[in-house]
Amino acid sequence: MITARGLERRFRRKGRGGGEVHAVKGVDLDVEAGELVGFLGPNGAGKTTTLRMLTTLLKPSAGTATVGGRDLLADPLGVRRNIGYVAQGGGTAPEVRVGEELTMQGRLYRMSKADSIARGRVLSEQLDLTGLDERLTKTLSGGQRRRLDIAMGLIHSPALVFLDEPSTGLDPQSRANLWEHIRRLRAEQGVTIFLTTHYLDEADALADRLIVIDDGRIVAEGTPDSLKSRVSGDGVVIGVAPQSSAAAAELARRLDGAHDFETTGGEVRFRVPRGDTAMPELLRALDANGIEMTSMQVTRPTLDDVFLTLTGRSLRDAEQPVTGEPEVSGVA
């Protein structure tokens, strides 16, 4: 669905300082049909710039890409017809009725009026917008407006849809509800989804696969679980009688890859690559040595741990206000 090689984008800085911002520094991407891929990175990492290049809104300074089966540089119109794009701020006009907005969007894609109305109905049902046809879009709640944005992005039945920061600005309940809808769209329509986010929980909850970008470069790629297991392993805490803790720690040290030991009173803490497979082995070893385990806790590393390991800073710390005076971006 998407193949990109060496995508780059430089911006000229306007104003007295001048100079250049190298926003995207050579990005390679491969997305298969049916995947739900999360493009994760802190503010200013290059997510939106990459997305805007892939959706033909911004011309790459270098690199090539095929998007939705069409060549990005040779056939941008073909790309546009085959994809849906839901921008960060959405694209609904405030004084237009929901039903009209959907139909007009379909007409923009040269669908017949009857087809756009029919498709609008299907999407309204799937995205929980039924009964809102006559409402002005400015009266919708944040969550409803976001779902309308998505319906508009899907009106022409694209096989591939780009969502830029889909849940930004929504309250926790509306976010969870939106995630459910995104999952359903993929399941029911088989649409390939490429979404950007700087929320770790969103990436974790939604994506089959994550691509992590920092400072214009891809720094990691994999399923949320595989990324987490690449880091420092699962955290384990076991409880034993205080007099047995040294012996228990000694047995735990024999587990493949166990590290970072800490023993306090009746607690032994350590990290191990796969907590779920290591624990039964440890339990057997403790049993064989007559040591009773009174408690056990295994915690998986978070995506924030992954980011910290990859870049030396936490994703949240990395979210600093974007600086520099933007130029007016050229449209390809």
Ligand SMILES: Nc1ncnc2c1ncn2[C@@H]1O[C@H](COP(=O)(O)OP(=O)(O)OP(=O)(O)O)[C@@H](O)[C@H]1O
């Ligand atoms: N039109 C522009 N002119 C100058 N610099 C730009 C322009 N657009 C983006 N940049 C710079 O390029 C870098 C990447 O920005 P981009 O918006 O792609 O990041 P992002 O990962 O999408 O961040 P966010 O999460 O804040 O949307 C930033 O340093 C930004 O200031």
